Amino acid sequence: MFDWTPKASVDVLLFLVVSLSSLFTLFLFTLPSQYEPYIEEFVEEYIQEEKEKQDGAADSSLKKKKVTRKSTKVEHSVQVVVLGDIGRSPRMQYHAISIAKHRGRVDLIGYRESEIHPDVLSNPRINIVAIASTPASLRTRSKLLFLFLAPLQVLWQAWNLYYTLGYRTKAARWMLVQNPPAIPTLAIASFICFFRNTNLVIDWHNFGYSLLALKFGSHHPIVIIASLYENLFSRFAYAHFAVTNAMARVLKDKYGVTAKALHDRPAALFKPLNPDERASFLSHLPETAQYASDLTKVPKAPWRLLVSSTSWTADEDFSILLDALTGYAKLATSKTTLPKILAIITGKGPLKEHYLSKIRALNQEKQLLNVIILTAWLSPQDYALLLGSADLGVSLHTSSSGVDLPMKVVDMFGAGLPVIGWSQFEAWPELVKEGENGRGFANSKELGNLLVELFNEKEWELSNLKRGAVKESTHRWDDEWDPVAGKLLKLVL
Known part of the structure; x- marks a missing residue:
């Protein structure tokens, strides 16, 4: 058994003090270097000096190299x-x-x-x-x-x-x-x-x-x-x-x-598209190519393109949109004047597979007739063009704090895309002007009613919202x- 004596206690204490002191010294010597607004460097300069003129010399001067220490301001x-x-x-x-x-x-x-x-x-x-x-x-x-x-x-x-x-x-x-x-x-x-x-x-x-x-x-x-x-x-x-x-x-x-x-x-990448640019993009994007002609028919297209970007997390309840689209699909089977919807959902996140399995189940049960839901992960350029080509954007951001705003809505406005979004939080009016560039909803039923109104019963209102979104697109980063x-x-x- 170890014989714990006062001397042993002092030795252990001394060892701990020395060890901690060494570690602290090592810490001080390995701290990150500090920011300095100016740096000193050696600069070579050549100084012209006169020399004593000699017979037959063509040049009476010489260049002498001089090394000086100079302070230079560091780049911001x-x-x-x-x-x-x-x-x-x-x-x-x-x-x-x-x-x-x-x-x-x-x-x-x-x-x-x-x-x-x-x-x-x-x-x-x-x-x-x-x-x-x-x-x-x-x-x-x-x-x-x-x-x-x-x-x-x-x-x-x-x-x-x-x-x-x-x-x-x-x-x-x-x-x-x-x-x-x-x-x-x-x-x-x-x-x-x-x-x-x-x-x-x-x-x-x-x-x-x-x-x-x-x-x-x-x-x-x-x-x-x-x-x-x-x-x-x-x-x-x-x-x-x-x-x-x-x-x-x-x-x-x-x-x-x-x-x-x-x-x-929005950054400059997001901008409204003219009809020719829109038709060209829709015909080349794999997710929309086979529906491009139906999305661009004039004067009235039989399909509408709906876009939503989500991080597939708990603060964006995708079930609200899924329930609204299910209700819309059911109504569209009896109300033939309602256009079909191609909904493209972009983004990555932990709940994506959970909702994809729900979409597969709804398709198997034939509850999404007249509605097609696709997911995509696009390059920044293609995402910007997709927003510029869509008829309506949807924001599902519910705001955990009540005082933040979704960047996706800003991007949609940058592309001149009118927005409908979950609006039951304090900061919503700072971005979306109700009835001017977008509309708000509080649940899936209200969202479903908005889709019916804007795509059929009050198409004129969608045109007004489009003009408001294009106006909003002029306000840049x-x-x-x-x-x-x-x-x-x-x-x-």
């Missing part, structure tokens, strides 16, 4: 960070494009899992830095397993994000971070910005705790902790952007921070970004 630099798929984060890509447009240098940091905006890929001022994806073994849809795997997933993400921000990229003047996800993004970003002399800016798309509440309920300990965490780390940021005025108000009232509202606007983000980042005077 921004790290744009999203702990998610870059290709599915259009707003962060638009940030990067705008920064580069104003001659800033950008490190766009995130997962590289899907196709990225062509303007990002082609811009020499934008450097894409991919974070290692979370292993499949740490992902789960089970609530019970989530409680055990979530800490491991957070540790994995934290280390990869820390290493990427601190050692794989140069220190930048600004770090623009998407929230959510808040855990571990805000903590790691705050730590890195403190040690690298970088200004942290949080771009609030939603609240992370409100998304967790969809899974666990608003009173679950995890949700409460997430809310406190978000509140705490929001105070370490230099500045904040919010996607709506309503979100800026909540941030002020609940977190005590001031955010500038920076509304989403640069118009919103330059006076808000451009000025804050000191890229626009």
Whole structure:
């Protein structure tokens, strides 16, 4: 048996102190380098000097090389960070494009899992830095397993994000971070910005705790902790952007921070199409090619093209659209004046297969006669053209916080596409003007009635909404970004 003596206690204590001291010293020496607005470099210069004239010399001067130390201002630099798929984060890509447009240098940091905006890929001022994806073994849809795997997933993400921000990229003047996800993004970003002399800016798309509440309920300990965490780390940021005025108000009232509202606007990729462009695209896209002639017949097409983009998650209830289309199909069998519907649903997400199995079952039971539902994952260019070719867009975004807005609606307006969407949340009127460029619904019955009205009984109203959407398409991303983000980042005077 070990004889525990006072001397042994002192030895163990001394060992612990030395070990901790060594680890702390190692930590200090391996901290990420700091951002410096100026760098010093050696510059070679040639100075013209007179020399003593000699007989027969043609030149009375010589060039003498001189090496001097010179300070040079570093190019304006921004790290744009999203702990998610870059290709599915259009707003962060638009940030990067705008920064580069104003001659800033950008490190766009995130997962590289899907196709990225062509303007990002082609811009020499934008450097894409991919974070290692979370292993499949740490992902789960089970609530019970989530409680055990979530800490491991957070540790994995934290280390990869820390290493990427601190050692794989140069220190930048600004770090623009998407929230959510808040855990571990805000903590790691705050730590890195403190040690690298970088200004942290949080771009609030939603609240992370409100998304967790969809899974666990608003009173679950995890949700409460997430809310406190978000509140705490929001105070370490230099500045904040919010996607709506309503979100800026909540941030002020609940977190005590001031955010500038920076509304989403469409990029130049999204634009209205003329009839010839529409017909050409529909005849070439595989999902629409066989229906193109019926979608473009004049004066009245027997088919209508409906488009919805969804992330197939709990905050977008696809069953609302599915129930509405089922009811429409049933009515269309007896009411022959109703046009048939081709519905194309784009996007990826965890609940996709669940709903695809429901669609297959409804088709087998012949409950979707006169309605065809297809899914697609398109390039950014084809997605923009699809929106410009559709008759009506549908948003199923239900808003976990009540104060965010779906980017998909902005894209639809950019393409001049009228929108109908779930409207029972506070921020909806900030984007959609009821009866001018879109209509709202609260349940599947109201959505079904809107489809009948706009495609048959009140087609004139759909034409009015189309004109309103085309008018809305003139409001672009640069118009919103330059006076808000451009000025804050000191890229626009």
